[in-house]
Amino acid sequence: MTTFIFDVLKDLQDSKTNLSKLNFVLPSKRAGLFLKHQLYRVTNETIFSPEIISIEEFVENTSQLKPISNTELLFEFYNSYQTLTKKENQDAFEVFSKWAQILLQDFNEIDRYLIPQENIFNYLSDIQELKHWSLEENKTDFVKNYLSFWNKLYTYYTHFTKQLLNKNSGYQGLIYREAVKNLDDYLKNNTEKQHVFLGFNALNTAEETIIQKLLEHNVAKIYWDIDQVFFNNPKHDAALFTRQHKTRWKYFEKNPFHWITKNYSNEKNISIYGVPKNIGQSKYIGTLLNNLSQSNPSLQNTAVVLGNENLLIPVLNSLPSTIEALNITMGFPLKSIPLASLFESLFKLHKNPSKSFYYKDVVNIIAHQFIRPLFYVDDTDYASKLIETIEANNIIYLTPDRLKQIVPKADTIIDMLFSNWQTSTDEALKNCSQLILIIKNDLTENKASNLLSLEYLFRFNALFNELSRLNSEYNHIKDISALFSIYKELLSSETLDFQGEPLQGLQIMGMLESRVLDFETVIISSVNEGILPSGKSNNSFIPFDVKLENNLPTYKEKDAVYTYHFYRLLQRAKNIHIIYNTEADVLTGGEKSRFITQLQLENIHKIKHQIIAPHVPILEPKLNEVQKTPELLNQIIQVAKQGFSPSSLTNYIRNPIDFYYQKILKVKEHDDAEETVAANTLGTVVHNTLEDFYEPFVNTFLTVENITGLKAKINERVSHHFKKEYKEGDITKGKNLIIFEIAKRYVSNFLDLEIQDLKAGNQIKIIAVEAENKVLIDIPELNFPVKLTGKVDRVDEYNGVTRIIDYKTGNVSQSSIEIVDWEAITTDYDKYSKSFQVLTYALMMHQSNQIQLPVEAGIISFKNLNSGFLKFAKKDSSRSRTKKSLITQDTISSFETELKKLILEICNLDTPFIEKEV
Structure with missing residues (x-):
């Protein structure tokens, strides 16, 4: 295939033009590289390379001004703002930067289109006067300040541009305006220089003025790249600007218009793919490239054009491994680098003065991949130690x-x-x-594996050096909040450039980087409304009708720019793959682009349209299953020798796989620091407080005086145990204070219940508190000892009947402690886990001869204290009202039979640990 650049060079060569003496001016530097590469194809002899520059470089040379960054422009503009605004009416730099960005864009547009500045600013001021009924005598201070701002726009502009010109610098629009002013001098000094402008489309007024004047003085030629299909159709926006130039420029009244080509009508393979979501598009680009590489392994003359440049990283991660040569024109945004998140966390932490920091913010910084190695001292990972201490002690601030x-x-x-x-x-x-x-010194120790990280550091070092320079020169950043704002502004515009071979292999670029370039195979992504074209956006102080009045570009012209770039990519290409997102999203683009609909309606090319759905395999839900091995059985035997607790056995009943993880593999759930007191912490505090209260009364009968005396100690004991269990967590405010008061209320209510019982004439004798049990259970089928272990909260004698009591801070009802079917007690966790637990305690205490049957066993629920002691009961049927609450030898025997079956199942080599559906 031939390219536009080659056609231009061939035309110049055929007209006997000395290429070495030409001055080529192109829309971008990248296009210049491709032009230089094409030179050898049109000449048979060695020549000096002509001068090849971008339009920005040409205008800068003509204006004699140097461009400065957008961030520095903000600092310069703030100088002018402070000079012209009363101190009491001045915005802080952080606030100023938000609206000043928009105003600077308007200054830029006004200058690039050579609009008389005073006229348009006075016009804007007059509009605001009318809008706010300024003829009314009584204006509020807000309205006065608002109108004052609009009245000062021209003054701001004049002072600001004067300051910049005094420093021989400027923003793009000012440079263009000055270039037009200096054009006569430029022509006088360059009478022999011949200019060739090629590949332009939408030109601002300054560019039009410069190019037309050079053409009129016969020191320039211009080559357009437009196809007759677009040019001859007055409604086709791809040729909107070129039609205007041909019609309006006097030069073309007597001179030919180069060129209106006929490439678009040539046969093309156009495929349109609807793919859901951005990641889906990225993955499908990888699939397309993999298919294309079968016939073109080097993917030479192939370009991936990203309509949405945020797809760069997903696309890079989706490229087939067979790609050898790759060139990425777009830079990698610094804001996407891991180091950016570190400094963002630091700025957020410090922008509001504070003597203490929230633990998650601290952990977030300490655990960062660039910071954690700095806490590795003397072969000790102090970062882990710090995080573990914070979590173990519940240190929230x-x-x-x-x-x-x-x-x-x-x-x-x-x-x-x-x-x-x-x-x-x-x-x-x-x-x-x-x-x-410090990070650099740490990474340099292993430089070979940290080259990319060191490159990150270099770019961030340059960024902070720039911030330091700007602040020392202008001193506008007064606090960390403002610094954070400017840091984000700089970060959003900075990129890390890729190194690649620009003339070989696959090319990945944004839409604007494709200007003047031609490729045989093109893949264009994100062809959706709101992206291609970008749609209506009015980030300007200049109203739409004022823009129309002054011939400033509106969204209509911006859409036409995108239309030109899109169709220009298609002009000479043979294989075109257009991808759009089928999932319309307000934030990331709407429905498929009008460009796709227009292609289909033109009916010039045969178009294949497919909706691509990712292959989603149907995964049958499979429950986890762990087969027991002799080695695993040995571990189970060790657990059995140490003792099965009631909670571990009920854990097995609930889900055997959890038992395997916790008791065999010793895997514990990670516990974060408790910002709010957890339910188990509350339970422990209440249990331990009651243990303190009742331990002195073991083997004695309780009296009302005993219990009443305990009430005065509630606050001190509960506080003591909260400090012990909740460590450095704060219980003086918020939810934790409420939970602290609840704990005291639970204890107080329990003591009230005891007093009520005693006053009613009941006799209560404390037998044991927090009684530890460890007993052997005889299972003849097993050739190793099996123990049961557990701690009973309280054992007492109530009117001569022994009671085994388990405290629960949660809500438990009587039905939760009753059973019907003995076999179900080891299978139905939800119904019978609490019955299982108290019966295990009864069995252990009977085995160890600490109690004599019959006994009662049950639960005291602190959320259901009105129900008192909830006794275990055996019912004949679910509807039966007959209950047996006394635990006799028959009860123990029936339970022991089921318990042994459960333990045999756990210890059976042929019974795997099978996950239950939860």
């Missing part, structure tokens, strides 16, 4: 001093991360730069 107490050997890095910021911008920048240096 930490001070730098507390952090240094936990990890004294990391005080330098702790100071840098948490102490020395002092809400000072200079200190913040200094700490960030020092942190980068």
Whole structure:
């Protein structure tokens, strides 16, 4: 295939033009590289390379001004703003930067289109006066300040541009305006220089003025790249601008218009694919490239054009491994680099002055991939130690001093991360730069495997150096919050450039990078409304009708720009793959683009349209199953020798696989720090408080005076146990204070229940408190000892009847402690787990001769205290009202039979651990 660049060079060569003396001006630097590469194809002799520059470079040379970054423009503009605005009416720099960005864009547009500045700013001011009924005598201060702002726009512009010109610098629009002013001088000094403009489409007024004047002085030629299909159709936006140029430029009244081509009508293979979601598009691009590489292994002359540049990383991760040569024109955004999240976390932590920090923010920074290695001292991972201490002690807010107490050997890095910021911008920048240096020294020890990370650090070091320079020169950043705002502004525009071979292999680029370039195979992604074209967006202070009045571009012209780029990619291509997202999303693009509909309605090419659905395999839900081996059985035997607790056995009943994880593999669930007191912590506090209260009364009868005396100790004992269990967690406010009061109320209500019982004439004798049991259970089928172990909350004698009591801080009803079918007690966790637990306690205490049958066993529920002692009961049927609450030898024997079956199942080599559906 021939390309537009080659056709231009061939035309110049055929007209006997000396290529070496030409000055080529193109829309982008990248296009210049391709032009230089094509030169050898049109000449048979060695020549000096012509001058090849982009339009921005040409205009800068003509204007004699140097461009400055958008961020520095903000700082310069704030200087003008402060000079022209009363101090009491000035916005802080952080607030100013939000609206100033929009105003700078408007300044840029006004200058690029050579609009008389005073006229348009006065026009805008007059509009606002009318809008706010300024003829009314009584105006509020808000309206006065608002109108004052609009009245000052021209003053702001004049002062700002004057300051920039005094420094021989400017933004793009100002550079263009000055270039037009200097054009006569440029022509006088370059009478022999010949210019060739090629590949342009939408030109601003300054560019039009410059190019037309050069054409009129016969020192320039211009080549357009437009197809007759678009040009001859007055409604086709792809040729909107070229039609205007041909019609309006006087030069074309007497000179030919190069060129209107006939490439678009050539036969093409166009395939359109609807793919759900962005990741789906990325994966399908990988599939297409894999298929294309079968016939073109190098993927030479193939381009992937990303309509949505956020697809870059997913696309790179989806590329087939067979691709050898790859060139990525777009930069990798710094905001997507892991290091960006570290500094964002630090700025968020320090932007509001505080003496202590929320533990999750601290852990987030300490666990960061670039910070964690810095806490590795003397072969000890102090980061893990710090995180474990925070979680174990429920430390919700930490001070730098507390952090240094936990990890004294990391005080330098702790100071840098948490102490020395002092809400000072200079200190913040200094700490960030020092942190980068420390991370760099750590990474340099293993340089070969950390080259990419070191490149990240280099770019962030340059970013913070720029922030330091701007702040030292302008001193506008007064606090860390403003610094964070400017940091994000800089970060959003900075990229990490890829290294690649621009002339070989697969090319990945954005839509604007494709200008002037031609490829045989093109894959275009995200062809959706709101992306291609970008649709209506009005990020400007200039109203739509004012833009129309002054010939400033609106969304109509911007859409036409996208239309041109889209169709220009298609002009010379033979194989075209267009992908759009079938899932319309307001934030990431709407329905399929009008470009697709237009292609289909043109009826010029045969188009294949497919909806691609990802292959989703049907996965049959399969419950986890662990077969027992002799080695696994040995581990079960060890557990049996140590003792099965009632809770571990009920855990097996609930889900055998959980028993396997916890008792065999010793896998514990990770516990974060408890911001709010957990239910089990509340239960432990209540249990331990009651143990303290009743332990002195073991083997004695309770009296009303005994219990009444305990009530005065509730606050002290509950506080003591909260401190012991909840460690450094705060129980003085919020939900935790409520839970603390609930714990006291539970204990108080329980004591009231005891007093009520005693006053009613009941006799209560405490036999044991927190009684530990460990007994052997005889199972003849097993050739190893099996123990049961557990701790009973309380054993007492109530009017001569022994009671085994288990405390529950949750809500338990009487039906939860009754059974009908003995066999179900080891299979139905939800119904019978509590009965299983109290019967196990009864069995153990009977085996160890601590109690004599018959006894009662049951639960006291602190959320259901009105029901009193909930006794275990055996019912003949679910509807029967007859209950047997006394636990006799028959009861124990029936339970023991089921218990032994359960233990035999656990210890049976042929019975795997099978996960239950939950």
